[in-house]
Amino acid sequence: MFYREAGDFKVSYEQDSQTFPIKFDRYRYYFVLLIAFLVIPFTINDYWASAILLPFLIYSIAAIGLNILVGYCGQVSLGTGGFMAVGAYACYKLMTAFPEVSMFIHVLLAGGVTGVVCVLFGLPSLRIKGFYLAVATLAAQFFLVWLFNRVPWFYNYSASGQINAPEREAFGILITGPNAPAWATYLFCLIFLAFCALVARNLTRGMVGRSWMAIRDMDIAAEIIGVNPLKAKLTAFAVSGFFIGISGALFFALYLGAVEVGEAFGITKSFQVLFMVIIGGLGSIFGSFAGAAFLVLLPVILKVVGVDVLGWPTDIVAHFQLVIVGALIVFFLIVEPHGLAQLWRVAKEKLRLWPFPH
């Protein structure tokens, strides 16, 4: 009824090539932005911010980054945890070296540093393909975590080997540290998420994105029709690294505050983000959001149900969580290998035709 192209006339090229061609989609998008920017910051409290909203925003950024690499360019990466650690440590070094500079600059620079590192580890992808590449990216994961653990320069020679986020400001508002207000950290992450999603969305519908997808679908064929595999693969690694670096920096500076690298950015983190991408849907920006929301909410819900309602010990609930996450992943792959995004797509397709079947 309301979800139609019909009647929505495009009279200029700008209108024709806009991100959301359907009017309902467009208004929904503005509506979500409105709620996220103007309603939630005023109603937020510490519990919601730290338990659900901040991890959701930060993981969404990471998932978008990984989705560009895995979903759009087809280069499976298991090194996400290591790359997030690069972002976190780059941000930490910048924060301690230039205390007076705004956090915005630090986080962006941390993303840039991660992009460069990611390209370095992406170089072998020109020779190595498929599973071999997936396992090769594990080299990045283990090497980077080891590096941040063993080289004292990275953690400023602190006795504990941890890094702690000092109090820093952006636009004169305290952003990091335990005294930062919840709404400020939330908004800060949200701005980055909106920025990343916008960039990702537009990159993936442009020339760069199309060359990524050509490489994903069949790299030799793409090469023959004139896509430069070196350029396509390395830009995918760079952009993906940039986003993952941002999320790592935010994860450390705003969410955790103190980080022990093996614990916070271990291999489980890599898998977690990969699951978000898979469950959400490979090759879909919306899927990254859906997957992140799903995997952030699931443990919280299970904990509430298991510990608070049923009164079971926490370790049993934790094990149940593993069982359920594992079973859900298998279930999703069997029922819908294209993830939550595909369900959404099917629903939209149905809506377009509703109430008539054809």
Place this chain on the structure above:
Amino acid sequence: MSDQFLFTTEVFFNGLMAGVLYALVALGFVLIYKASGIFNYAQGVMALFAAMTLVGIMEGQVPFSHIINAMFGTDVHHFGWHVPALLAILLTVGVMVIFAWLVQRVVMRHLVGQEPIILFMATIGLAYFLEGFSDLMWGSEIKKLDVGLPQGGSFWIEDMTAGLGSDNFYGFFIDRLDIVATVIAVLLVAGLVLFAQYTKQGRAMRAVADDHQAALSVGISLNFIWVLVWSVAGFVALVAGIVWGTKSGVQFSLSLIALKALPVLMLGGFTSIPGAIVGGLIIGVGEKLFEFAIGPMVGGATENWFAYVLALLFLVFRPQGLFGEKIIERV
């Protein structure tokens, strides 16, 4: 002979032994990958599950006792009997076969024809599931596994070799368990090769590995072969679980040996059984020698990443691994 040389030799031998253990895990991966094209990430967790089941059966633990206690407020722990090791191993093999059948029936059958990456993800999901499940079933505390394998340093070797160096050299320290593990690994590989070459099922297995459709057309049941392959992989996992579990206790970190086996696979090639063994030995020796020679200079614990970086550098020059099938790409 100088002491330095002798120490290096000792490290070399220990590396060889460690390499055998890596190869043992890698073997399970290769079996499944060859027969079904599935890269089974759950192999390490299968080893953990097998070892836990073995301990649980031997000790007569009540399965799921934690949940039962939490739900009904009871206090059950053990049945109170002890099962001899051999019988327990047989029972565990039975459990692994049932597990293989379930995996095939519930998961893999529905995923036939999907892209390899989807299958890989499914096995990661399986790994998570199995990890949580085995903790729920047998409890997550560290368990001691003793099926009668000898342990501790071999005094005989130590005494025999003590005279080689100066007074500072006390002879080679070689764990007896490692020697036993090597023997077991050799037997296992020989058994697998004989099985694959000379039995009907083994031949069918190789036929499936060669070409699914051709195998189907001559009347081989894919379902049966896949259950068989998963069972054999479960058996290999059990052997690896027994050896590793005896060495360092049955605990969560046992499942991480899968991560140790991955670079071995890359180096040796995903499709080659000799590759898994040679790769295991190279990685075992390489990482021990590197840790011995370079480790102290850069802060130690290089074993975490050395294998991966070695495999990565190696792959740049030979993308299919040492013994892997040549990758032929067509449009």
